[in-house]
Amino acid sequence: MTPSAPDVTFIIAAYNAADTLARAIDSALAQTGVSVEVIVADDCSTDETRAVAESYAGSNVRLLALPRNGGPSVARNAAIAEAKGRWLAVLDSDDAVTPERMARLIARAEKAGTQIAVDNLRVIRADGTPAETMFAERTLQETPELTLSAFIRSNALFEATHNFGYLKPVFLRSFIESHGLEFDEALRIGEDYLFLAAALALGGRCVIEPAVGYDYHIREGSISRVLALHHIDDMIEGDKNFLEHHRLDAEAAAAQTFRTRSLHKGRAFLVLVQNIKDRSVFSAIRTAWNDPGALAHLRMPVVARLNRAMMPLRKLTGADTDLPAIDGTTRSSQRIEP
Known part of the structure; x- marks a missing residue:
């Protein structure tokens, strides 16, 4: 049996x-x-x-x-x-x-x-x-x-x-x-x-x-817990493969467009963070210029040393903002590691 x-x-x-x-x-x-x-x-x-x-x-x-x-x-x-x-x-x-x-x-x-x-x-x-x-x-x-x-x-x-x-x-x-x-x-x-x-x-x-x-x-x-640049690249490629195999209705397609934009904006942001860590002011300006969406994440708090490193860029742009604490909440429990 x-x-x-x-x-x-x-x-x-x-x-x-x-x-x-x-x-x-x-x-x-x-x-x-x-x-x-x-x-x-x-x-x-x-x-x-x-x-x-x-x-x-x-x-x-x-x-x-x-x-x-x-x-x-x-x-x-x-x-x-x-x-x-x-x-x-x-x-x-x-x-x-x-x-x-x-x-x-x-x-x-x-x-x-x-x-x-x-x-x-x-x-x-x-x-x-x-x-x-x-x-x-x-x-x-x-x-x-x-x-x-x-x-x-x-x-x-x-x-x-x-x-x-x-x-x-x-x-x-x-x-x-x-x-x-x-x-x-x-x-x-x-x-x-x-x-x-x-x-x-x-x-x-x-x-x-x-x-x-x-x-x-x-x-x-x-x-x-650790979000690196190559992780975002992998997610972008994974989404491309997903879209090649699945047809989305209008509502899901709009949501996908929103997610795709966020991935590219997040990628630009990690590049910007690396520019700041490297104290490369002009590279940071170039990154922000090429993808202004990356600056949207500067509204949230981050580690003090990154804020200090960001001071030259703030003086040039007049931005009174902080870098984001990615792991500041449970639902976004990731730290940045470009």
Whole structure:
């Protein structure tokens, strides 16, 4: 007799995650009201990550030991190909989920007849400051479903009030398989955004659960915290590839135009910051002249040393402004590293 498929497969891409992997796995196994399998795709870790995963043998946890390091998208795609669950839930190796999360999300999605579900996040910082809820419940209650246009617009760089890109969706596996959806293996940043955007562009509907179900741990030095110039270049290329494969309606197309402009403006801003760090006043003026939109980000506060470095440019332009603190709020928790 063939055993029934589990309700959910947790996909954990892991690379040198020995210190946090057990927390992620334990939280997945602690789900109530649903049956669970966990697939850990180890991306050629050099620490004890594989040993941690192997210690769960016999506990509905499987280890996929990848032959070469390919990045999180490669690891996730490998795990999805092996998944048996009706629903797929991506769980980062340094994060955790609440025990009732999957039962609640599946029930909400099935009641709404959607193929995707997301919920609120709790932000936990490594410095021990009190945890925060990323979105006010009222904000999510007022948005019962996440549309493609709202999702794209919220992911405008340094612009959006609520960045839905941080949401951790769960997907009906049959929907993912029927459309042949995969994470973009050429990307190491922004791949989560494009995966959900593609699912929505293909007609997937996404219901929103306002309650917190995902614990998002922020640690210094993670790629999601450090925004470099090449990251923006990768996002621009990723968007081009997305647009080549998906047709957008008028509302989503307008949102994409807004996001594209923000990426180019953000890129110019990082170049401007580097000019300022280098104390290259004339290069900074040239950058600002070529893309005045970069100056829009100068309205927010930033590190004092950058403000000091910016003084010569201020004197020339008469600007009474500060550089932005990109990680000043939870929803834009990135620092600049051109």
